[in-house]
Amino acid sequence: MNDREPARRRFIKKGVALAGLAVVGGIGFTNGQTGESGLPETHSKDLEAYGERSHFVTSVRIPQFPAPDPFGLERHMLTPLQDSVGIITPSSLHFVNAHIGVNIPNINPEQHRLMIHGMVDRPLILSMADLKRFPSVSRVHYLECNGNKAKPWHKTLQEANGKTSCSEWTGVPLALLLKEAGVHNEAKWIIAEGAEDNKGAISLPLAKAMTDMLVAYGQNGEPVRPQNGFPLRLLVPGFEGLCNVKWLRRIKVTDQFYMTYNEFDRYTSVDPKTTTLEQGPKSVITFPSGGQRLPERGHYQISGLAWSGGGAVRKVEVSTDSGRTWKDAGIQSSIHRMAHARFGMDWNWDGKEGVLMSRCTDELGQVQPTVAEFARFWNKTVKVVLAPYPEELKAHHNYIIPWRVDRDGNVRNGLA
Amino acid sequence: MNDREPARRRFIKKGVALAGLAVVGGIGFTNGQTGESGLPETHSKDLEAYGERSHFVTSVRIPQFPAPDPFGLERHMLTPLQDSVGIITPSSLHFVNAHIGVNIPNINPEQHRLMIHGMVDRPLILSMADLKRFPSVSRVHYLECNGNKAKPWHKTLQEANGKTSCSEWTGVPLALLLKEAGVHNEAKWIIAEGAEDNKGAISLPLAKAMTDMLVAYGQNGEPVRPQNGFPLRLLVPGFEGLCNVKWLRRIKVTDQFYMTYNEFDRYTSVDPKTTTLEQGPKSVITFPSGGQRLPERGHYQISGLAWSGGGAVRKVEVSTDSGRTWKDAGIQSSIHRMAHARFGMDWNWDGKEGVLMSRCTDELGQVQPTVAEFARFWNKTVKVVLAPYPEELKAHHNYIIPWRVDRDGNVRNGLA
Numbered sequence: 108m109n110d111r112e113p114a115r116r117r118f119i120k121k122g123v124a125l126a127g128l129a130v131v132g133g134i135g136f137t138n139g140q141t142g143e144s145g146l147p148e149t150h151s152k153d154l155e156a157y158g159e160r161s162h163f164v165t166s167v168r169i170p171q172f173p174a175p176d177p178f179g180l181e182r183h184m185l186t187p188l189q190d191s192v193g194i195i196t197p198s199s200l201h202f203v204n205a206h207i208g209v210n211i212p213n214i215n216p217e218q219h220r221l222m223i224h225g226m227v228d229r230p231l232i233l234s235m236a237d238l239k240r241f242p243s244v245s246r247v248h249y250l251e252c253n254g255n256k257a258k259p260w261h262k263t264l265q266e267a268n269g270k271t272s273c274s275e276w277t278g279v280p281l282a283l284l285l286k287e288a289g290v291h292n293e294a295k296w297i298i299a300e301g302a303e304d305n306k307g308a309i310s311l312p313l314a315k316a317m318t319d320m321l322v323a324y325g326q327n328g329e330p331v332r333p334q335n336g337f338p339l340r341l342l343v344p345g346f347e348g349l350c351n352v353k354w355l356r357r358i359k360v361t362d363q364f365y366m367t368y369n370e371f372d373r374y375t376s377v378d379p380k381t382t383t384l385e386q387g388p389k390s391v392i393t394f395p396s397g398g399q400r401l402p403e404r405g406h407y408q409i410s411g412l413a414w415s416g417g418g419a420v421r422k423v424e425v426s427t428d429s430g431r432t433w434k435d436a437g438i439q440s441s442i443h444r445m446a447h448a449r450f451g452m453d454w455n456w457d458g459k460e461g462v463l464m465s466r467c468t469d470e471l472g473q474v475q476p477t478v479a480e481f482a483r484f485w486n487k488t489v490k491v492v493l494a495p496y497p498e499e500l501k502a503h504h505n506y507i508i509p510w511r512v513d514r515d516g517n518v519r520n521g522l523a
Numbered sequence: 524m525n526d527r528e529p530a531r532r533r534f535i536k537k538g539v540a541l542a543g544l545a546v547v548g549g550i551g552f553t554n555g556q557t558g559e560s561g562l563p564e565t566h567s568k569d570l571e572a573y574g575e576r577s578h579f580v581t582s583v584r585i586p587q588f589p590a591p592d593p594f595g596l597e598r599h600m601l602t603p604l605q606d607s608v609g610i611i612t613p614s615s616l617h618f619v620n621a622h623i624g625v626n627i628p629n630i631n632p633e634q635h636r637l638m639i640h641g642m643v644d645r646p647l648i649l650s651m652a653d654l655k656r657f658p659s660v661s662r663v664h665y666l667e668c669n670g671n672k673a674k675p676w677h678k679t680l681q682e683a684n685g686k687t688s689c690s691e692w693t694g695v696p697l698a699l700l701l702k703e704a705g706v707h708n709e710a711k712w713i714i715a716e717g718a719e720d721n722k723g724a725i726s727l728p729l730a731k732a733m734t735d736m737l738v739a740y741g742q743n744g745e746p747v748r749p750q751n752g753f754p755l756r757l758l759v760p761g762f763e764g765l766c767n768v769k770w771l772r773r774i775k776v777t778d779q780f781y782m783t784y785n786e787f788d789r790y791t792s793v794d795p796k797t798t799t800l801e802q803g804p805k806s807v808i809t810f811p812s813g814g815q816r817l818p819e820r821g822h823y824q825i826s827g828l829a830w831s832g833g834g835a836v837r838k839v840e841v842s843t844d845s846g847r848t849w850k851d852a853g854i855q856s857s858i859h860r861m862a863h864a865r866f867g868m869d870w871n872w873d874g875k876e877g878v879l880m881s882r883c884t885d886e887l888g889q890v891q892p893t894v895a896e897f898a899r900f901w902n903k904t905v906k907v908v909l910a911p912y913p914e915e916l917k918a919h920h921n922y923i924i925p926w927r928v929d930r931d932g933n934v935r936n937g938l939a
Contacts, residue, residue, distance in 0.1 A: 155584075156583035156584050156585070156600075157576075157583050157584070157615045157616065158584070158615040158616070158617070158619075158748055158749075158750055160573075160745065160746070160748065160749075161630075161632075161746060161748070161753045161754070163630075163631060163632055163753075163754075164745065164746045164753075166745065167572035168571075168572050168573070168574070169572070184572075190745075191744055191745075192659070192661065192693040192740070192741030192744060192746075193661035193691045193692075193741050193744050194661060194691065194744070195743050195744040196744050197614070197743055198574065199573045199575070200573065200574070200744070200745070201574070203574075214577075214579075215579060216577075216579055236818075240821075240823055240824055241824065242824055242853065242855065242867055242869060243608070243824065243826070243855055243867060244855045244856070245608065245609035245610060245855055245856040245857075245865050246856075246857075247857065275610065275611045275856075276609075277609040277865075324608070325608030325609050327611050327613055327743065328607055328608060328609050328610070328611040328612050328613045328616070329580065329582065329606075329607075329608070329613045329616070330576070330577060330580050332576065332577070333574075333576075333577045334574055337577045337579075337580075338577070338579075394655075402652075405656075406656050407656055408655065408656055408657065408658055408659065410659070437658065439659055439660045439661055440661040440662075440691075441661075441662075441663065441859065443857065449659075449661050449693075451658055451659060453658060
């Protein structure tokens with residue numbers, strides 16, 4: 108089925124190797140005749156103060172529930188992963204979850220404060236300027252909503268898994284702030300609270316806070332976007348998205364788990380005794396994926412993203428025969444812990460039907476499951492795949508999404 | 524002069540440690556009274572398809588030459604480095620050089636072609652779709668214009684050094700394409716040409732092309748921006764900015780250096796015999812920098828960016844006493860070769876006058892020079908610093924920019 112020709116890979120099948128081409132024109136001021144590149148019309152507004160994309164680029168977020176949505180209030184926006192390159196998600200395309208009752212606060216950063224209190228020696232109230240006096244770190248981390256669940260009726264990767272994104276986050280390690288406040292020995296939990304209408308809050312283990320949580324004010328080189336918590340967001344690397352409290356305004360240090368709105372609500376898988384907030388290994392093929400089309404037989408680059416809440420991606424395998432055989436893909440980006448990694452593999456499509464899959468193994472040796480393995484593990488064979496929102500199943504839906512390539516080159520959801 | 528207190532660092536000088544603060548309110552649905560965060564007015568347009576910044580964030584590029592500029596045509600846009608966090612420059616804020624006679628081409632990517640010809644067995648003409656069939660890589664690299672020269676009359680870091688930016692670039696290694704074309708043994712140079720009006724072209728060593736040049740179509744997770752070469756840009760990591768040909772449409776493989784427009788013009792330091800296109804080690808302090816103000820004595824975080832065309836940043840030192848003593852700064856970001864790195868150092872400002880400097884050492888052991896060292900080396904003591912545009916001096920102006928902190932906390936250019 109696969110790809111590498113012994114001596115030389117021929118990526119381009121036809122019409123592009125021009126053996127008889129006369130070398131044309133000069134270099135420099137001459138009006139070269141080669142490679143006509145569209146009309147170089149000028150538009151000087153391209154030199155604006157805050158630049159824009161080419162008008163030929165139209166990739167956008169789409170709502171998870173087209174208006175009017177079934178609940179009337181939830182407004183989740185999905186990242187167009189199928190168009191992504193590299194590992195950074197442009198902030199303008201970062202997924203957004205806006206839950207029932209949550210409007211985006213319009214926060215003046217000059218007035219914003221973060222309070223750290225509870226079981227500490229010295230409660231703190233910090234302005235944004237105060238925070239910037241602490242040493243910062245910049246780290247690349249993914250964020251994924253635990254509701255990122257591929258279903259059989261999803262047509263595109265964006266619909267199926269558009270609730271994961273990856274950014275360079277800049278902020279202050281929470282451990283530094285907690286040390287400044289002086290945490291009591293008996294403390295075990297923190298309760299993090301945002302400034303939105305319903306004061307979304309969540310209980311998180313203090314041990315994680317002391318390890319790698321970030322109080323982040325920067326995203327991809329500029330202030331965190333309003334949809335992602337401007338001016339301050341809690342980053343909890345590798346934990347389910349909801350833990351990453353937006354519009355962060357309060358951290359209370361406690362010796363117990365609190366049943367806050369978010370634990371009460373359907374979103375988290377937290378159990379005060381067995382914390383399962385950490386997400387498992389996962390990967391998606393971004394090209395070719397549902398709704399895309401292979402125009403002809405020949406060489407293609409299978410491309411995708413892999414990540415894990417358990418740490419760094421150690422290996423990504425790709426199958427082009429529905430999981431019967433697997434080959435190691437190449438990692439084509441930097442590898443960061445709890446971050447998207449870009450993988451790729453050459454593939455020579457022979458024009459036959461095929462099913463493409465990718466499988467991530469992380470630094471802990473955890474392996475991404477197939478749907479069947481996932482369902483067996485959770486003992487919910489039918490509901491996992493077919494129920495619209497099996498919220499009672501509080502798991503990271505990290506099963507493999509198969510993409511089916513038809514003879515005509517059309518690619519569609521293999522869960523169907 | 525400096526900073527670390529033996530037991531505990533106290534970053535916050537006053538008014539924020541609230542020993543007697545009553546812990547208030549509940550968590551969850553209660554109307555918490557803590558940390559009033561501005562008014563959470565709602566604006567649902569924040570869930571647009573392509574998101575925007577907070578309206579409180581106003582950092583923008585500024586033109587190098589305020590209109591009307593002295594030459595009437597050059598329109599360079601400078602990155603607001605003083606507001607930067609982390610190492611990624613938002614694509615909307617990436618610096619832009621638009622030289623005399625160069626308008627931004629409005630290229631339809633469907634029509635764009637890259638030709639590779641000259642001393643090759645199989646000349647190629649590649650569409651964007653063809654290019655995406657090759658294995659890609661994503662790498663973080665800086666780009667800096669060699670005209671990024673701090674002068675005594677520059678008031679801010681943006682004015683003084685706003686022509687450096689850093690992105691995650693995605694594309695195909697040029698070496699792969701050249702192997703596909705079959706380069707002749709006698710070949711020594713490539714001539715790279717863009718699609719702009721004057722067909723900007725430049726001669727580059729073939730050895731560099733076979734090492735790490737990228738034919739890049741992606742920038743920070745989306746297509747390269749028009750101002751930066753949409754749909755295709757040549758990335759020449761660590762070489763002066765001009766080498767990174769925008770709107771790339773042609774690569775000719777040759778056995779000799781060509782005197783193209785750009786060699787003829789004043790911008791490059793290329794010498795066909797001794798290639799000096801590679802830039803040296805450099806760093807800038809972004810905070811505190813010219814035009815900023817320290818509101819009071821106490822702890823601050825000196826923050827900045829370091830990079831080198833010679834590879835990875837090995838060390839950054841910071842001086843707060845005008846270069847008499849130096850201390851190692853911490854590296855607070857990932858380190859990539861030929862990329863910005865973020866450094867930081869705690870500093871306890873005692874309210875006295877001081878001069879802040881940073882100094883980069885790269886993996887080759889090269890050390891960033893002071894202005895005096897730079898001038899001595901180039902034997903052009905006066906012109907380097909005082910001449911407006913000493914274009915005859917074809918060097919990477921990587922000398923240290925000192926920032927002078929006055930007693931009132933105002934920060935200004937120490938070259939003055």
